[in-house]
Amino acid sequence: MAIIESFLNTLYDLCMKSGFAGFLVDGGWKNIIMILISFVFMYLAIARGFEPLLLLPISFGMLLTNLPGAGMYHSELWEYATRTEIDPVTGNELVNDHYLDYGYILRHGGLLDMLYLGVKLQIYPPLIFLGIGAMTDFGPLIANPKSFLLGAAAQGGIFFTFIGAALLGMTAAECASIAIIGGADGPTAIFVSSKLLSKTDDIGVGTIALAAYTYMALVPIIQPPIMKALTTKKERGVVMGQLRKVSKTEKILFPILVTVVIALMIPDAAPLVGMLMFGNLLKESGCCDRIAKTAQNELMNIITIFLGTSVGATTKADNIITIAFGKVILLGVIAFSLATACGVLLGKVMYLASGKKINPLIGSAGVSAVPMAARVAQKVGQEENPTNYLLMHAMGPNVAGVIGSAVAAGVLLSIVQIG
């Protein structure tokens, strides 16, 4: 009898310690919903090909973090505390209300906490930019520098969305983090949100990353109706002249020039722009093929895995199933749409100013989803004129958009200060 009782007690204890019991405790049902949502994102990544390289790691991180008892990520470790610190330079006392005890995290954190250090310490997004730079050809932008204007115009979506978020009564950190989704640049969105958002905010980095990457994958669905609504058949049919050939020296000088100008103007944009341009210099110099290939492939892939899973891990049920999540989804699509519209509208202005030589569709590529947005411009252009080839012309604003969104991120970080 005692044996059976002991057996049943042990069995009961095991059940109570298992993850299944975690679903039954207070709020455990939220984890089930989050796991189901992670399955939806996995389906979108695997079956529908929605940005699979990032959406799959993010959704798997989401699954891991919502398994009760697994203890791979602890959101409570990342809650900011307020501490008084001594400035090592001036010796003055400083109140730091974004204090994190990294020593404690290293001693008590789970695997995904360790990987999340790279997000919190702003390491992964610049390294992703290094890889992007090593893969990007800025030739079309150098050949037609006016494309920079379209890349700048599309950033209007970021700042106009800031208004919408402010009207919904969000904090400055939330406004900036949601607005940056309009830049259509995942690493930039993570860079800004991981720096600004804290536990007191209703949204987290994972929410922003999920919205950004989902909308980036939906570029071919979101953009064409806006592009068609804002342009006439005649404008969409404009065939643009051939771009001039860009010499190797020009391509080498470009990343150095951009780094110096942008880093001096907006120092907060230096980590992103600097690494983007360093990657590009590695590629264009032709003397560092091994490093350039590593940046493009192995390093990029490793960081993508770390970034995706750890950002996915921040999507714990308590942080996601809130009204704020709905606001992010709504404002995110508005940000994207406004960015596209701003680019196309400036494209129309340039169409008129250039004597109808510029196809306004290329303005939509000013959002930095590379090369998806350029491909969409090409596709919509070819629907009007099958012999029209806008891809290279659209690549100019597209890569300008990458620089533009990094600059916009720097501006937001300069305006919204931690505190």
Place this chain on the structure above:
Amino acid sequence: MNTEICMSAAYFLKTSDRNLGGETVASVVITGIAVVFVALILLIGLVWCYGKIFEAVNAKAAAKAEAEAAQKAAEAAKAAPAVKAAPAAPVVEDGIEEEVVAVISAAIAAYGAQTGKKLAVRSIKASGGAPSGRNAWGAAGLAEATRPF
């Protein structure tokens, strides 16, 4: 001092600030858009300037190379005696590019050399089919240039 604080309040926000006033939001939007445009317009100016410089340098180098090539060709023509009259050029239908004629002639010549037959191109005509908006060279160039994307 007071003025300085007011200026700071208008342009810099704390992460935890909520219920941002219309004036504050407007200043963020205007500042943000203006700074992004100024930064990228500055880059346009610089890239345009060095683009012009490089175009001029490249044009000069190309002109020099062309002149040298022309001089060499003239010297070679002078040195080589005329052996026989050039064969009659083939009759080419309008709309067919010179490059296409050159490629067809080269292919026929290569085939002739391989088989030992003496072949000549008398005429080149388009055989019909759907007209393409771009010639073969253009299409190949386009495919090459856009392959990375």
